[in-house]
Amino acid sequence: MTATQTHCPYCALQCGMTLTPRIPGVRLEPAEFPTNRGGLCAKGFTAADLLDHADRLLTPLVRKEPGNRDSPLREASWEEAYGLIAAKIRESQDRFGRDSVGAFGGGGLTNEKAYALGKFVRVALRSSAIDYNGRFCMSSAATAANRSLGIDRGLPFPLADVAEARTVLLVGANPADAMPPSMQYLDAGRAAGAKHIVVDPRRTNTANGAHLHLQPLPGTDLALANGMLHIAIREGWIDEDFVKDRTEGFAAVKAATNAYWPERVERMTGVPERRLRETVRLLATEQPSMILTARGAEQHSNGTDTAQAWLNLALALGLVGKPYSGYGTITGQGNGQGGREHGQKADQLPGYRRLDDPAAREHIARVWGIDPDELPQPGVSAYEMIDRLGTDGGVRVLWVLASNIAVSAPHSTHVIDRLKSLDLLVVSDIFLSETAELADVVLPTAQWAEEEGTMTNLEGRVIRRRMALPPPPLVRTDLRVIADLAEILGRGEHFSADPRTVFDELRRASRGGIADYHGITWERIDDEQGVFWPCPSEDHPGTPRLFAESFPRPDGRARFIRVEHRDAAELPDGTFPYVLTTGRNMQQYQSGNQTRRVKALTVALPEPRAEIHPDLARRHGIADGDLVELRSRRGVATLRARLSDGIRPDTVFAPFHWPGANALTNPALDPHSKMPAFKVCAVTIALADTPEGTTTR
CATH class of the missing domain: 2.40.40.20 (Barwin-like endoglucanases)
Structure with a gap:
């Protein structure tokens, strides 16, 4: 039987693996790929167990008594399911307006599906109501990177560069548990004498191997970063030439750090002054150095400013754009990078374009064959949309793809109440998740090994997911369902269920944007083990490393932004200590x-x-x-x-x-x-x- 080279369905490493169909099941083996180099974690090794799992959804489901969520789900035909969905969409939009129907996507969708879903909401539904679970994952780091560096690519260098850094500061990151195959690069660096520092309130498996472990009070990372910058300034460790030649705004940031003297930062964070000083000394004098942040630093009510504070430190030390050096953020979800580039976000169009930018609207409308005025304006973010479900002015018909918000969203009891208030909840998934259990219509979808498409890993490397076996007889791909529903709603001419056709359209749509995929083809991906964006033309080599010469901002300079510590939105007290x-x-x-x-x-x-x-x-x-x-x-x-x-x-x-x-x-x-x-x-x-x-x- 034919072996298929593909990629793990889980985290943003997108480790290489080989699948070989057999009777019964599928044989899964690790494969050589730049991120995993033949290694897999326990999740990856067992990924094929899900392909023929007994819990697999194999047919559409609808409520036995429509409109009564206490009634059981029963099997239905695709025609019946589509009919219920289309009727409710039309009814809701006639009564409550176009924005009463929306979609909630996921960071595990392929680039093609993320692109098609954003297009479906704007073209077939003519609605502004779309966002995705990446809002709960990468949005703070992405916002900080865009406003400071002009581009959001989680790692602006290949993962293998981590092994060459002499000092690595990991802030709120635990790759030993979250993405174990990546640890080989950290291990290689330590074996060569590198010093690693971990910032985490827990002594994690990653922290166990570090030279230093800093344990701040959760929510004080921004003060910690500003305190380190204060020390770097006082000790004369700022890269003055880099700051002068390649950045702007440092004076305001420098003034702000006057308030973050080491003794005060120790009181605020609980991190001893001596460890602050040692960390800054290593970053400044034992170079090349990297600062890598993850969700521990970013999932806060001041997460953007916190990521910015660490970016400020990296810029001040002159780390960014130099070999084996810089600032990066570790993307978590399988397509957390690509999923946020092509239109799933409420304010975004493909290529990481802004939905409120007239030039962007004109370009995308031309690719899509519509009038720019047909495109809605930006909608609200993920939790804001969820919080208003079922209310006047909120979404009343919601389609959830590849996301389990009943578990993953904050204040989940409230989220469940809001989902129950919907006039219609549709969920596409491979299993009956906690969210799908609340749905009026459940649509079974093809799994990772049963479809073609592209993903973009944590390095910005566009890779190809290949089909190793067909989906079960009554299971359809998300691309086909999107195209089918668009056809029923009278907009089918704008959609395709073929992933290669969709990818080629995505390439045209992204052309000239921040995330430019125009020069990336399936053939190049196969030949080159993935292609790094931006890649504006087919003769362009791709861009494994960013910022060597300039930053993609109007003046070519990175921007320092003054940020101040503020307390967490909720602090311990006598009742909740x-x-x-x-x-x-x-x-x-x-x-x-x-x-x-x-x-x-x-x-x-x-x-x-x-x-x-x-x-x-x-x-x-x-x-x-x-x-x-x-x-x-x-x-x-x-x-x-x-x-x-x-x-x-x-x-x-x-x-x-x-x-x-x-x-x-x-x-x-x-x-x-x-x-x-x-x-x-x-x-x-x-x-x-x-x-x-x-x-x-």
């Missing part, structure tokens, strides 16, 4: 809709555990393995305790892969990126008196 922060476990991925169904992964980690310091546990009479009740101002979650002296005594950690953690989290939004404050909320902790198992309410 501890800080909850959330994150990933090695065995699970995102909302767990896929990985919680894999036996090998659930045996290794069968349930979520709240990580608690022994001193905190002792005060509340909690022993390792006890069920504990975490309570915030929004909800309650019951999890099993895991005692660890590697976490701060004032902080509790909970993984977000199960229902529970996000019943507690705060939906306060960053004013720039609209990122919710996932990483900080105030909680109480107590021994639980509930039956065995995890609960939320």
